[in-house]
Amino acid sequence: MPDGAKPVLDVRGLQTVFRTRGGDVHAVNSVSFHLEPGELLGVVGESGSGKSVTMMSLIGLLPMPPAEVREGEVLLGDMDILKISPAQLRDVRGRRIGFVFQDPMTSLNPVYNIGNQVMEPLRRHMGMNKAQAYTRAVELMELVGIPDPERRLKDYPHQFSGGMRQRVMIAIALACDPEVLIADEPTTALDVTIQAQIIELVKELRTKLGMAIVWITHDLGVIAGIADRVIVMYAGQVVEQAPVKELFANPQHPYTRALLKTIPSVTGERETRLKVIEGQPPILGAAPTACPFAPRCGHAFDRCGAENPIRRALGAGRVGYGHDVACHWDASKGAAHA
Ligand SMILES: Nc1ncnc2c1ncn2[C@@H]1O[C@H](COP(=O)(O)OP(=O)(O)OP(=O)(O)O)[C@@H](O)[C@H]1O
Numbered sequence: 001m002p003d004g005a006k007p008v009l010d011v012r013g014l015q016t017v018f019r020t021r022g023g024d025v026h027a028v029n030s031v032s033f034h035l036e037p038g039e040l041l042g043v044v045g046e047s048g049s050g051k052s053v054t055m056m057s058l059i060g061l062l063p064m065p066p067a068e069v070r071e072g073e074v075l076l077g078d079m080d081i082l083k084i085s086p087a088q089l090r091d092v093r094g095r096r097i098g099f100v101f102q103d104p105m106t107s108l109n110p111v112y113n114i115g116n117q118v119m120e121p122l123r124r125h126m127g128m129n130k131a132q133a134y135t136r137a138v139e140l141m142e143l144v145g146i147p148d149p150e151r152r153l154k155d156y157p158h159q160f161s162g163g164m165r166q167r168v169m170i171a172i173a174l175a176c177d178p179e180v181l182i183a184d185e186p187t188t189a190l191d192v193t194i195q196a197q198i199i200e201l202v203k204e205l206r207t208k209l210g211m212a213i214v215w216i217t218h219d220l221g222v223i224a225g226i227a228d229r230v231i232v233m234y235a236g237q238v239v240e241q242a243p244v245k246e247l248f249a250n251p252q253h254p255y256t257r258a259l260l261k262t263i264p265s266v267t268g269e270r271e272t273r274l275k276v277i278e279g280q281p282p283i284l285g286a287a288p289t290a291c292p293f294a295p296r297c298g299h300a301f302d303r304c305g306a307e308n309p310i311r312r313a314l315g316a317g318r319v320g321y322g323h324d325v326a327c328h329w330d331a332s333k334g335a336a337h338a
Pocket residue numbers: 018020025027045046047048049050051052053054066218282283284
């Protein structure tokens with residue numbers, strides 16, 4: 001997409017706080033990113049970096065309270081979906097934005113058969129009658145590679161394997177032909193072979209259907225195989241953004257560099273973790289005023305403890321397009337920014 005063309009989804013300055021008895025938790029701190037038509041945007045970061053809370057905030061799936069979206073805009077086309085009514089949001093969610101989560105067992109209702117659950121969004125959002133919804137449900141089951149769809153629609157979630165349940169979730173997410181699909185660690189609970197099959201399926205569906213996808217994972221190895229562009233999150237902030245090849249070839253942020261070193265490598269028969277990043281991502285009681293990665297960073301200097309760096313573009317581009325990073329240390333020069 002040329003710089004300046006209209007994104008499908010444009011998230012600007014999103015800030016989400018949990019109000020807990022122990023005080024506020026600043027889970028999402030001024031997050032901005034956009035999604036281009038048909039692209040697959042990877043969102044990476046360790047557990048607790050704010051990936052899920054960001055996505056749940058923007059589709060209104062967080063329990064409020066304790067969560068509170070304090071600031072930001074989420075533009076889906078021209079509509080700010082943070083400002084619409086709960087009923088309108090329910091319609092957007094499911095019809096224009098589909099989502100798939102990590103554990104399909106908790107997302108599927110155990111007391112309804114699969115047919116009911118695949119047909120539900122078609123009847124609710126697309127106004128289909130029972131016969132139309134059934135025909136479309138059979139098509140969807142075929143689309144996601146579930147054999148013998150007519151028989152399988154009568155089955156209940158517990159009669160499906162983990163991988164097949166995730167295929168059902170994808171069928172439900174795609175039922176209304178959404179513009180955006182949000183997949184939050186969709187393969188984490190699955191074993192490696194099934195994981196690879198689901199990733200292949202999503203790649204195939206993307207080519208066939210052309211929707212834009214946000215794929216959340218802590219696994220950069222997965223991202224390398226599927227994403228067009230990546231945002232790296234730390235402490236509820238975007239710390240780096242780049243096209244996938246650029247990110248792997250020329251990582252700038254010390255956190256991204258450390259994450260890249262944690263990609264498992266296969267040595268003989270054994271998978272080894274090369275290096276783990278020492279320490280933990282912080283739980284923030286206030287919006288960060290210093291660089292939240294500084295305590296774990298080998299390049300930190302005075303300024304990092306005093307000022308939270310804002311994202312700056314590498315080269316002539318704009319932040320959010322091309323390559324940008326939020327760091328006081330200039331990786332290309334191996335020195336602090338002037
Ligand atoms: N209900 C809640 N109450 C208080 N804090 C919460 C709540 N849910 C999430 N958080 C906090 O929000 C921050 C971001 O969590 P989030 O789940 O978005 O991280 P994540 O990057 O998606 O991690 P994971 O990969 O483990 O899902 C964490 O510090 C977490 O402790």
